[in-house]
Amino acid sequence: MDGKWQKRLKKFSQHFIIIVLIVIMLYPLVWMIGSSFKESSKIFVEAHSIIPSSWHPENYIEGWKGFGGISFFTFFKNSFFIVIVTTIGSIISSTFIAYGLARVKFRGKKFWFAMMMMTMMLPFEMVMIPQYIMFNNFDMINTYWPLILPNFFGVPFFIFLIMQFIRTIPIELDEAAKMDGCNTFSIFFRIIVPLVTPAMMTAAIFSFYWSWSDFMGPLIYISKPELYPVSVALKLFSDPDNLTNWGAMFAMSTLSLVPVFIVFFIFQRYIVEGISTSGLK
Structure with missing residues (x-):
């Protein structure tokens, strides 16, 4: 076998493996979308089939009605409020802290940076009870x-991401700005923020996704159904004492993924720029 056929075989093998992995990863999503159009009682009977034997788009209407007079519009509104405010707070605070750790000289900077990095190793289960007691008080x-x-007090992962991005910015830009009369805050807003926008957008995407899919936090702190976000509201479809409306659950689960996909596809280029730092060019 000559070199030309070896290259073709290698390329074919790579594409085949990628296609197989894509099918494996997308199958649960496609199955859920297909199940959202099935009759609730036949979803697990026809679990082997992705395409419904009979289509039931009314699952979306039934699911959108919600529970106890609370429609899923309320749950989506609650989720968007939490996600938008959380994302804004985490990005603004994390950028400020990252700039201070990367550029500002102060006593104990290495110690506080080490403490911040150590908090990334703490699982949520460790701080869950102390936080609940604090917020209850x-x-x-x-x-x-x-x-x-x-x-609003910074997210360690975002701080580290933006901090590493800031370190790639030449310090000469800060010095030139100081010669032009800029102070620390002017340098931050006029020089640093425009250059770290890709990293900030990358952090914003992660923040949106994490906040949108957060289940444990709202489950712990919120007990009023009218305040539930989508992640917790979906659980209300499951009723061990009565018949679970699986069709409506899968329908609303499918709708809950739409904002995530929209945000990802619109801002996905910032993820690449945030990681490769190509925005500095």
Whole structure:
């Protein structure tokens, strides 16, 4: 076998493996979308089939009605409020902290940076009870404050991401700005922020996705159904005492993925720029 056929075989093998992996990863999503159009009682009977034997688009109508007079519009509205405020707070605070750790000289900077990195190793289960006690003492249970407020003090992963991006920016830009009369805040807003926009957008995408899919946080702090986000509201379809409406559950689960896909496809180029730092060119 000559070199030409070896290259073709290698290329074919690579494409074949990629296609197989894509099918494996997309199959659960396609199965869920197909199941959202099936009759609820036949979803698991026809689990082997992706395409429904009979189409039932009314699952989306039934699911959108929600529960107890609370439609899924309310749940989507709650999720968007939490996600938007959380994302804004986490990006603004993380960018400020990253700039301070990357550019500003102060005593104990290495210590505080090490402490911040150590918090990334703490699982949520470790801080869950202390945080609940703290917010309960602040009388913030059944409000969105426990879900939103911590993000206004910086997210360690975003701080590290933006900080590493800032370190790639030549320090000479700061010095030139100082010679032109800029202070620390002017340098931050006029020089640093425009250059780290790709990293900030990358962090914003991750923040949107994490906040949108967060289930444990709202489940712990919120007990009023009218305040539920989509992630918790989907659980209400499952009723161990009565018949679970699987069709409506899969229909609303499919709709809950739409905002995530829209945000990802619109801003996906920023992920590449945030990682490769091509925005500095």
